[in-house]
Amino acid sequence: MKQRYVNIVWACVVAWSLSAQAEDSSAIHTLAASCAACHGPNGNSLGGTPTLAALNEDYFVQRMQGFKDGSVSSTVMHHHAKGLTSAEIMALASYFAQQPRQTPQALPRQSFKGAQ
Amino acid sequence: MQTDAVLTTSSLGGTRRQFVRSVIYGGLAFYGLPAFARASKPPLGHVVIVGAGFAGLTAAKYLRAWSMGNLKVTIVEPNPQFISCPQSNLVLGGSRTLDQLSFGYDLTRKQHGLDWVNDTVTAVDLANKQVQLTRGKLSYDRLILAPGVDFNVSKIPGMSAPVADIPHAWKAGKQTLQLRQQLESMPDGGVFVMTIPTGAYRCPPGPYERACQVAHYFKQHKPRSKVIILDANADIMSKKGLFLQSFNGAYQGVIEYHNNSEILQLDTASKTIKTDFETVKADVLNVIPPQLAGKVAQVAGLNNVDGRWCEVDFVTYASSLQADVHIIGDSISAGLPKSAHMATSQAKVCAAAIIDLQSGNAPNPLPVFANTCYSFVDDQQAMHVANVYRYDPAKKAMVSAEGGGVSAKASTQEGQYAQAWAENIWADTLT
Ligand SMILES: Cc1cc2nc3c(=O)[nH]c(=O)nc-3n(C[C@H](O)[C@H](O)[C@H](O)COP(=O)(O)OP(=O)(O)OC[C@H]3O[C@@H](n4cnc5c(N)ncnc54)[C@H](O)[C@@H]3O)c2cc1C
Numbered sequence: 001m002k003q004r005y006v007n008i009v010w011a012c013v014v015a016w017s018l019s020a021q022a023e024d025s026s027a028i029h030t031l032a033a034s035c036a037a038c039h040g041p042n043g044n045s046l047g048g049t050p051t052l053a054a055l056n057e058d059y060f061v062q063r064m065q066g067f068k069d070g071s072v073s074s075t076v077m078h079h080h081a082k083g084l085t086s087a088e089i090m091a092l093a094s095y096f097a098q099q100p101r102q103t104p105q106a107l108p109r110q111s112f113k114g115a116q
Numbered sequence: 117m118q119t120d121a122v123l124t125t126s127s128l129g130g131t132r133r134q135f136v137r138s139v140i141y142g143g144l145a146f147y148g149l150p151a152f153a154r155a156s157k158p159p160l161g162h163v164v165i166v167g168a169g170f171a172g173l174t175a176a177k178y179l180r181a182w183s184m185g186n187l188k189v190t191i192v193e194p195n196p197q198f199i200s201c202p203q204s205n206l207v208l209g210g211s212r213t214l215d216q217l218s219f220g221y222d223l224t225r226k227q228h229g230l231d232w233v234n235d236t237v238t239a240v241d242l243a244n245k246q247v248q249l250t251r252g253k254l255s256y257d258r259l260i261l262a263p264g265v266d267f268n269v270s271k272i273p274g275m276s277a278p279v280a281d282i283p284h285a286w287k288a289g290k291q292t293l294q295l296r297q298q299l300e301s302m303p304d305g306g307v308f309v310m311t312i313p314t315g316a317y318r319c320p321p322g323p324y325e326r327a328c329q330v331a332h333y334f335k336q337h338k339p340r341s342k343v344i345i346l347d348a349n350a351d352i353m354s355k356k357g358l359f360l361q362s363f364n365g366a367y368q369g370v371i372e373y374h375n376n377s378e379i380l381q382l383d384t385a386s387k388t389i390k391t392d393f394e395t396v397k398a399d400v401l402n403v404i405p406p407q408l409a410g411k412v413a414q415v416a417g418l419n420n421v422d423g424r425w426c427e428v429d430f431v432t433y434a435s436s437l438q439a440d441v442h443i444i445g446d447s448i449s450a451g452l453p454k455s456a457h458m459a460t461s462q463a464k465v466c467a468a469a470i471i472d473l474q475s476g477n478a479p480n481p482l483p484v485f486a487n488t489c490y491s492f493v494d495d496q497q498a499m500h501v502a503n504v505y506r507y508d509p510a511k512k513a514m515v516s517a518e519g520g521g522v523s524a525k526a527s528t529q530e531g532q533y534a535q536a537w538a539e540n541i542w543a544d545t546l547t
Binding site: 027033036039076078107111113 | 178182195196197199214215216217218219220221222223224287289290293457460461464465468480482483484485486487488500502503504506516517518519520521523527529530532533535536537539540541542543544546547
């Protein structure tokens, strides 16, 4: 009985804290997370592409607008930037500006064990 | 079974305000609770994930991170290792080894506090919210099916069951090595035949990339050998102009592309294929079978599109037949390329939606994500197709936004970016 009450209280506290989180970042964290495939976890690249974590917000927006209008040359980013709205670009800029810059963890490589 | 969870929230996906909050609430988070409370139900419930491929593993990581550890996540996966399909064609070309594409699960598992069961799900009891394993059962509040694809070999006339020396190598692993060995032992002047099925299959540009990789190997080591592509489709399914540049350029005289070439009869003993137009004999034969949703989705009865794929709601990835079962990755019917990048993006949207649903909040009604697929035409050069996809509520579909497109041509610079893509998506999924 007491345990059940504790559970309900916890569920409320957690739901409240997560809804507060949703209100800051709402949709943008899922969009930003899709950039991770090329720019690394939380924008911390393992190399080969620019790191986006802690990038200056204005610089970020300038680059993205440049990819969009063609004034900044790119291999692939124009195909992404052109599909995003200015509001999304600004939200992404603010999101990545707030990500801590970190050395990404090494990949957990292993030799092939032959089981599959 | 309970793993030692570490709170990773601060390092994963948060604005500064969120970061501060996560420090404050970190103490409140489930795994930070004293032992008496930890033994009780996790505040946001228990999610069981079937399959630790790109889709399932990504969903697990982000469910734990974005819920700040308040969801319990159990993964069921029979394989001991993660073997990447992306770049497995380069093993055939000779510029990668399978070891370079093989990874352990331990790091993700420990770091994100995932409960892990090394087993296969054999049945789903939808009414009682339980999955059956070969050893035991698991109960869930929500279930995620991420089993990848199953192969419908019986649809191939003359094949009916898998044949040991005709690998598909459409799941990276032993068959990838077997196919590479067959190419190595084939005499110069031999013919490599690859067949492509109709209907959706995983990685639309994959077969054409494979043709280029085998041709690259032949040009270096077996210059009198040929690649014949028997494509059951009317045309090249992805990056057509770009692949034609290679087929008619660097691989002129090496690759022959034959469209509308469905297999009418296959003689497995002599590796001979009859189509409407010709009879072709292979020295090395690679039949890519027709595909459908992973077996567990079939067993659960959720493959409701042509009996092959699973229909889902793109806001939550819930099955259209069963609201508490979510399906992500190659198993779904989406009209979108079945790619690793797509699988991870779907997993993130699904994870965010499940946390909202379990917290009593409405999920984001308009998901948006970026997608790219690189293909290598040799050991150095690659090219891309890239688009932003956004949810269209009227069409109830993820629709590609304006402005997407493909490379002008394959290049070494994009070969380097394609390698960076692979390392970063592996890191996103496996760390
Ligand atoms: C040759 C080739 C090249 C490719 N190249 C690229 C590329 O360059 N870029 C790209 O984006 N994509 C590429 N792909 C596509 C990509 O590999 C897939 O889209 C991706 O793997 C899909 O992820 P998934 O999680 O849905 O399935 P998978 O990665 O196949 O994972 C499914 C997992 O579920 C497990 N499982 C299945 N059934 C059960 C069960 N009953 N119980 C428990 N576990 C189960 C399996 O063991 C497996 O680990 C390529 C594919 C191939 C074949």
